[in-house]
Amino acid sequence: MQMTSLNEHQLEAVNIIDGAVAVIAGAGSGKTRTLTYRIANMIEHHVDPRSILAVTFTNKAAKEMKERVVDLVGPQGLAPVISTFHSFCARFLRDEIDYLGEPYTRHYLIMDEDDAKQVIRDTVKDLNLDPNRYSSNRLKDYFSKVKNGQYDQLDFEDETVFVKYNEYLKQNNAVDFDDLLIFTLQLLNNNEALLNYYQEQYKYILID
Template sequence: MAADLSDLKNELNPEQYEAVMTTEGAILIIAGAGSGKTRVITFRIAHMLNEGIPQSQILALTFTNKAAREMSERIRELTGKKLPFLTISTFHAFGVKVLRQDISKLGWRENFSIYDETDRNALIKETGRELHYSPEQLDIYQIGILISDIKTGRKQWNHENEIYRQLYEAYQEGLKLYNAVDFDDLIVLPIKLFREFPEILQSYKDRYKYIMVDEFQDTSHQQYELMHLLSDKNVAVVGDDDQSIYSWRGADYQNIINFEKDFPDVKEIRLEQNYRSTGTILAAANGVIQHNTNRKDKKLWSGNGEGKPIEVQMSDNETAESDFIVDTILSLAVTEKRKYDDFCVLIRANTQSRPIEEAFLQKNVPYVMSGGTSFFQRKEIKDIISYLRVIANHDDDVNLLRIINTPRRGIGRSAIEKLNTVSRNLGCSLYEAMKSILELGDDKAEDLLNSMDETG
């Protein structure tokens, strides 16, 4: 059932209402923690639709699939419509959408694979071995960071990292050979596509007349550039510089300053009423955050009263700390009639979870761990699944390329390049290309491959 959008003044506080009703021009919404940011975004889009703006003209970009999914569901609830042409997406999912449409112009096939960290590390390792880097030089984790930094422009080549330039270039060639892209490419390649083919960019600008970006403080320079390329004049960004936690992966506070420069007529709206916390918690947070540099000054306030004082517990060791946490949860569950899913334990790293998990198990407290590597993301499991998919569908080029040399069977890049050429020339899958070569017999197959060397 659709919500009544005719009386938004009573649904929202004055600042929220102003943000929702301002649909034209550039808007910077500084949304403090717990200030109803998601509510503002969803009501704003619902209001735009109610005012007659076509759903196909709206593009909302956020950072997690969960946030995009929840936002979509909430807007459908508010409007009572299915909205099949409304685009609410993560930056990377939008990048995939763009690339599926036009990546062939950059030399990939449309059925490209997206390499996760496991796949990327395997390609870095394979490339390093082929180029005879020593085991000491092949720190896969650090090389992965360098490749990402170079690709996204966070770093440049210098005398310290120059040794890996050849590996970087071969890695890029390897991605193209395997018809794959990595996570950074999902932003970098759409930008390249838009720059090199202005008519493609224009087709997106003609479609998306209204753009919104959630969690703007966490945008990287590349994501900002993608947004800026797509934007005309109606663009709203929502964020809070005090909540930026992704500088280590390229998030750039400078983007807020850049936005104000690139859109000089920008209207700034601040959401400072916090609905989530008590006055005590906000006072403590403000006391810490006010020492940050490069931030917009703001003062969060709450109508929830002062609340209980913050407690600090100093334990002698991790076992005592874990016992204290579990005993406190058990006590509050009884005295305040709380359910176990009302509680959350935050830890700095997954490696710290063991003593807490042991304490939960010992005292029969059910819990769910969030984070860590999924069973199905392990390399050996992904390899097995790829074998099964190729068995079920011989024409699955994506999975065939994944396992063509797993385990290692002497099929190098040169052989895969030739196989790709035969596949293109015959207009068939890689599997059918292999069958065609084998059916020629050893001598004719060798002549064919040798002739490709001479012409290639």
């Protein structure tokens, strides 16, 4: 595999097969390319490609990384799991969400942003609240921050909508994008056997 397009520091990161590596650089400096070459180099050094997990933020980046790895090492490049955070968590929950208990099942629905905002609008209407004050855009952003621990407390009306919104999701075996991340983290934190299984499965984890 030719790596002449990499600079000295990128090459140093790519050639580290085992152990933690942090690449700190500005936007557009080649971090994703470095990560892609590192995956390819691992495979060339006989790392089982099925033990490699790479996660990134956008579908576009994940697609480009997959294509680059295949270009570099051929069909073996199809074996690593390369996906967005949300896609990986959705895949994880399809297999493991039963551990959360009822009402969730592996046939759960994923609510996109538009669906979630519509549920919020319907909830605001059912509670006879002012839709201008309790806009779905504001509340969805606010609820996302609450779920991710950025806010500890809501005012009474916001909390009422929040509770009703989450009740709707549970009753319909549905999750929103935040739940994908939070439920995955919750299961891995609270189930040691599950955590051990995935640690054994993915010995090499790369984050773009």
